[in-house]
Amino acid sequence: MALGNALAQIDAQVQRYIDQLKDFVRIPSVSTGTDAQADGGVAQAAEFLVDQFVQMGFRTEKVQVSNDTNPLILAQSPEPSPNRPTVLVYGHYDVQGVDNPRSAWEVDPFAAEERDGFLVARGASDNKGPSFAHLKAVEAMLAVGDSLPVDLVFLIEGEEECGSRALSQFVAEGGLDQFAPLLCTVISDTSMYGPDKPSLTLGLRGIVYTEVEVFGPAQDIHSGLFGNIVRNPNQLLVDALARLIDTEGRISVPDFYAGVQPLSAREKDLYAALDVDEEAYCRELGVASLVGELEYPLLERRWTRPTLDINFLGGGSPRTIIPATAKAAISCRLVPGQDPEHVLAALEGHIRSRLPEDTRSEFKNQHLSPAYYLDLDHPLVEPALKAIHTGFGLEPVLTREGGSIPIVVDIAARTGAPVLLVGLGQITDNWHGPNECFSLRDFHRGIRTSAALWHHLGQAVPT
Numbered sequence: 001m002a003l004g005n006a007l008a009q010i011d012a013q014v015q016r017y018i019d020q021l022k023d024f025v026r027i028p029s030v031s032t033g034t035d036a037q038a039d040g041g042v043a044q045a046a047e048f049l050v051d052q053f054v055q056m057g058f059r060t061e062k063v064q065v066s067n068d069t070n071p072l073i074l075a076q077s078p079e080p081s082p083n084r085p086t087v088l089v090y091g092h093y094d095v096q097g098v099d100n101p102r103s104a105w106e107v108d109p110f111a112a113e114e115r116d117g118f119l120v121a122r123g124a125s126d127n128k129g130p131s132f133a134h135l136k137a138v139e140a141m142l143a144v145g146d147s148l149p150v151d152l153v154f155l156i157e158g159e160e161e162c163g164s165r166a167l168s169q170f171v172a173e174g175g176l177d178q179f180a181p182l183l184c185t186v187i188s189d190t191s192m193y194g195p196d197k198p199s200l201t202l203g204l205r206g207i208v209y210t211e212v213e214v215f216g217p218a219q220d221i222h223s224g225l226f227g228n229i230v231r232n233p234n235q236l237l238v239d240a241l242a243r244l245i246d247t248e249g250r251i252s253v254p255d256f257y258a259g260v261q262p263l264s265a266r267e268k269d270l271y272a273a274l275d276v277d278e279e280a281y282c283r284e285l286g287v288a289s290l291v292g293e294l295e296y297p298l299l300e301r302r303w304t305r306p307t308l309d310i311n312f313l314g315g316g317s318p319r320t321i322i323p324a325t326a327k328a329a330i331s332c333r334l335v336p337g338q339d340p341e342h343v344l345a346a347l348e349g350h351i352r353s354r355l356p357e358d359t360r361s362e363f364k365n366q367h368l369s370p371a372y373y374l375d376l377d378h379p380l381v382e383p384a385l386k387a388i389h390t391g392f393g394l395e396p397v398l399t400r401e402g403g404s405i406p407i408v409v410d411i412a413a414r415t416g417a418p419v420l421l422v423g424l425g426q427i428t429d430n431w432h433g434p435n436e437c438f439s440l441r442d443f444h445r446g447i448r449t450s451a452a453l454w455h456h457l458g459q460a461v462p463t
Helices: 003-025 038-055 124-143 165-172 233-241 265-272 278-285 298-304 340-353 381-392 406-415 440-459
Strands: 059-063 072-076 086-092 113-115 118-120 151-157 182-187 199-204 206-215 307-315 325-334 361-369 397-401 419-422 437-439
Touching (some): 124 151, 124 437, 206 233, 206 406, 298 397, 437 440
Parallel strands (some): 182 419, 199 397
Antiparallel strands (some): 072 151, 113 118, 206 325
16 A cells, blocks of 8 residues: 555645534534534434445444434444454544533634634534544545555444443443454544644543432531531531542542552653643643642653542532531542552542441442553554654654543453554643634644554554
8 A cells, every 4th residue: 555645635635624524513413411412413423424434435334222322333444354454443423512601612613613723613622523534534545546454443422422321332242342353443532742742642540430428417407506416417528528638649548559550660751751841731720839749740640640539519508507418529530550449449438437437428420440551562552653753744752641531441341452542632622611622734634644554553463
């Protein structure tokens, strides 16, 4: 395959690809919030993708896992061959709502307006633009008469923003087994390190989430009439949650750090070499200073150390009452080596131990996922870096990401294949917020990267 022909085709057709992306993001495929299912947008976006794949000759189907879930789009490249490795490409066509508030948007969120080289629209960066880049790379390769160097299977879901229920069930029930063995999975639902800093993300933190409710009197009661004789759930919960983080920035839950794997000297050096401006972080976040385990550099704290945060705390009202209940939501981000079940048990046990024995409490709505990490020395790291360099014309960097994408772990566990996290957007693209945007230059370079990736993966020899 002559990669240069495909790259030339991409360069020549990029405006047409941008126009098509605008058509895609104009579809209000909202799967969560008060805008969900507006005007049948989810179904319309699914059909848009089906049409795109069918035009390329892909064997395409809408997989309806259950009647109350959004369809998965499953598309396989033409004429698969046992002599070529198979690569899975994951993305999502659903988007967040715009009721946060809509008045904060400077443009119509589904008008697909261009501003200063950016496409401003809901879903432009999360995740329609990056997913569409992979699709257009394949189209360009086929258009110049090249045979694909790898067999491709696209799996694009419509529920990432509301829990990936259909996809989780599809993967767990063996929906991907028919394509085994996979060389790898490619996902572009992460970010680059920064503008003109293309990157391969080696790892994602896992997550433990739980909600706790502490019960007091049968109903809200008058604090003047019953104060000093009835325990206040708000006070009990605040006391139980106090000092979950000590004054040195360490998490004080016993045995919380069990299994945490230290960074290699090589990886520490990679992150130390990246440009990082702590004052710029403070300005961007609107805070006076940064905290945490200060013995670790900023990027290590962001990417490679565990966290514990109280995400919600509430009970009662601004009236003079003792509330019947107090509630909190707590999440922990986990790193390689930590067991989510162990962390959850340690966290819940620690909180219970700090409540009076006769206090009733309940933990619910738990959500668990381990961390994901691709070793620096994995044989597919080098082909991925070569592809990014080809696409962007810039030296890529290796990073981790502080967030969590549980479906990455599910897919990797089921297929036994590594996941290449090739982010094409920026953390400043304002995912989930007003005025979400995507650099059209990065869209162009992302299509080139994708074409180069299929080329280099086709030449890779798995071990």
